[in-house]
Amino acid sequence: MAIQHASADVWAKAFPDSPLCTPPATSFGNEVWFRSKHYKGKQEKKHEAAGSRWKRGWYRGPAQDVSRGHVLVRDDGGLTIAKSVKFDVVNPEEEFRGILSPAVASGLPEEVLVPEDSPKVADVKAEIEFRSRKLLEGRNYSMEAVVQIYQLMELLGNTDTRIGKKGRATSWYTGAFVHGGVAGTRANMKEFPQTTKYLTSFAKYHCGDVKFSALGLAQNAQLGLHRDSHNYHLSKNYVLPLKDFTGGSLWIQQDDVEGEEYVEKLLANGKTIRGVSHEMVKGRVISFSPRRWHEVQPWEGERLVLLLYTPRATKLTSDDVEALNEAGFNLDPEALSADEEEIDVRDVDLEESAPALQAKTLKLEGNVSARGVLAFEEIEDSDIFTASDPGDYVHTGLDVKAALKKAEVTHNVSLNEVKKNIDLWKASALKEFTNLRDVKKAFTVKKRGELPPGCRLVPCKGVYTVKPDKNEEGYRRKTRFVACGNHVPENENSCDLFAAGVDATSLRTLLSAHGHKQWRIGTTDVRQAFVLAKWLGLPVALEPPTIAYQLGLASPGEVWFVEQAIYGLRESPALWSNFRDQQLALARWTVSINP
Structure with missing residues (x-):
């Protein structure tokens, strides 16, 4: 351990800016104090019932497999890894017993400095x-x-x-x-x-x-x-x-x-x-x-x-x-x-003469440095909204194929249903993830410590549907990963979020005029249109949903750094509208006219 401690110190000095090199917090064998916690069931972390939250130990060096962790030797001789470590702690009551009058000590474990019960929300x-x-x-x-x-x-x-x-x-x-x-x-x-x-x-x-x-x-x-x-x-x-x-x-x-x-x-x-x-x-x-x-x-x-x-x-x-x-x-x-x-x-x-369209996203609370995984737990839409039609969702116990055959439309699938059959959804989720990351280049996978300053972290959720299909099952599964743009404060936008489109009156007028001519009218659908537009706002990254970890699409400490206009962000419709108009203005075609 002493050799590893010395090696980590040398590497940190040689490569001070590398996230792979963690310098030792203090000298080898130095006395330190570490925070001791343990779990009780599914509740939050609880402090130990007896004794201080802070325990004494002796420093051995930075941990190799835990980010920002440190290897310590406990009083009982066992080894432990802790992230919250204090050293050079001085207790005047013991060091200067009988010399100094009682006073507030500096550098002691927090139980000595603050009341044991912190204020509740x-x-x-x-x-x-x-x-x-x-x-x-x-x-x-x-x-x-x-x-x-x-x-x-x-x-x-x-x-x-x-x-x-x-x-x-x-x-x-x-x-x-x-x-x-x-x-x-x-x-x-x-x-x-x-x-x-x-x-x-x-x-x-x-x-x-x-x-x-x-x-x-x-x-x-x-x-x-x-x-x-x-x-x-x-x-x-x-x-x-x-x-x-x-x-x-x-x-x-x-x-x-x-x-x-x-x-x-x-x-x-x-x-x-x-x-x-x-x-x-x-x-x-x-x-x-x-x-x-x-x-x-x-x-x-x-x-x-x-x-x-x-x-x-x-x-x-x-x-x-x-x-x-x-x-x-x-x-x-x-x-x-x-x-x-x-x-x-x-x-x-x-x-x-206003400037070109610029989108803006505000910044989330928290440090973007590397740390343990933070996942936003998805909940059912029905916990928030009241569906106008009970058939809007495919719930547990409902025959999906029968429902599709009856309605012949796309059905939403509840998150609980997806979790119960998670293996069946892995292929569609992987297809969506690969398409966004590799094909559309809509986001890049980064570590938290690699994010630029001021980057906003926004939750991401999955949208799951089943659509009628000619395969043996009669339907196919479809997964979409979207940003939860409602987590971004709506104030202080630097641009108009309005996305222009053709209104009903203009469309009816167009169809009426073409009805008297021998013209053909057609429609087309641009697949994943929004992600074709470049993201022009301030830096924003998506927290992968919990199901992405369960399917192996995300690892602890990773986020999805937005490069294109992801669905769900408030600015995305305006960015797509601007991009669409720019591209249509460049459209050209050649026709031959018989004399």
């Missing part, structure tokens, strides 16, 4: 709601109070966390949302009603009687140069700094600025636009049109701001509007009936 949530209610009743609208509420939200894990090149950014939103043709109220408004009411009152206290139907708290967020194209075009965005920080001014487009005040920015299409940088001061609100380009400038410190805005509201139901009003939002009535296609006249030139 329900307790933290209840504390957030209780504080918000008391703050609202006492009309305490101090910046520090909101900062403390946000810190509890981070402790609860209720914030969207993004890890990028510029560090860690978190955010929390409540109120209305809009995505494509879907609009409604966020779950946070229902889960945190007192917090939502307090924050809307806080916003009105500091920003005045302004119109807004959504608010957010964003810490260290850096989105780059962008516009909020999904907000109501006649509304205003409001930004209120809640902390002191250095720099971090907000650059806002202003075409009519002259002199030396303006700062120019370059768009993706090569156009240069002018704007002014506005200093961000704690407690001073800044407002601007969502149709204007804007960008946060570099800063130092913790930059926490309150955001107020109005998403497009024409799709909101009367119940949504009533809930927003009860929560304290000040919804603009004109936003409920405004023409979504209308464009502010001040932005006409900008809209006509």
Whole structure:
């Protein structure tokens, strides 16, 4: 073991950037402390009933077969592998017994430093709601109070966390949302009603009687140069700094600025636009049109701001509007009936010269470094939706062949049914996986540690169907792997997600005109159309579904890094639409005409 320890140290020094070389955590034989856990049935990991969670051992070197693991010798002489290891631990109560007065020790196992029982999720949530209610009743609208509420939200894990090149950014939103043709109220408004009411009152206290139907708290967020194209075009965005920080001014487009005040920015299409940088001061609100380009400038410190805005509201139901009003939002009535296609006249030139289609995906919480397998457990659609027709799914006990013969249509197959006959589905799943990975080049298999900074991890699920066929069974199985795009927050998109298509009126007009001519009309189906389009958004990777591991299509630590527009991602329809139009514009054919 001593030789392996020395060898690992040499290799790590020779190849410091290699993921295959793990340096020793400390010297060979050094005393270390490791976290000891064990399982009890199917529940979560439980701490040992007796003694500390941290056990003493002696270091032997990095593990060869466990990523980020270390080989240790326990007190009883046995060997173990642990990932959580502490060394150079000092206990002043023992080292300086009788010399120092009782004090809080540094570097001890966490049982010495923190209470044995960590706060539960329900307790933290209840504390957030209780504080918000008391703050609202006492009309305490101090910046520090909101900062403390946000810190509890981070402790609860209720914030969207993004890890990028510029560090860690978190955010929390409540109120209305809009995505494509879907609009409604966020779950946070229902889960945190007192917090939502307090924050809307806080916003009105500091920003005045302004119109807004959504608010957010964003810490260290850096989105780059962008516009909020999904907000109501006649509304205003409001930004209120809640902390002191250095720099971090907000650059806002202003075409009519002259002199030396303006700062120019370059768009993706090569156009240069002018704007002014506005200093961000704690407690001073800044407002601007969502149709204007804007960008946060570099800063130092913790930059926490309150955001107020109005998403497009024409799709909101009367119940949504009533809930927003009860929560304290000040919804603009004109936003409920405004023409979504209308464009502010001040932005006409900008809209006509907008940059080429770019898709954007936000980043998921968590470090993308290599670690144990994380699988998203698939559940039945029937656990979420109520099918309008019991025959929509092929359930256990139903004769698949008889159902197909009766309906002569494609049937969905439930996940439970697939799991019960998993060997029968292996061929179709392998065909789908090979087609996406090798033929369409829709994704590449990577280790977590190989993902670029800021890459969002999105769950992937399987869609299983049986289709009528002329083979002996009378049907064939079909598997599709799709991304769960609903796990990506719908706000802060940098492009319009609308995918153009032929409407019914145009199609009927076309058929009517051709009915009087001797023309032939035909249709065609583009197989797996979306994955023909290149993915143009920020990096995104798919977590393979659990069934992929069971079928041997994925290994622990692997993810599927998206290269093409995978089905299920919100941006994919728009990317395919843009790609399709570009390709059709290049279509040419040759005909011979008899003189």
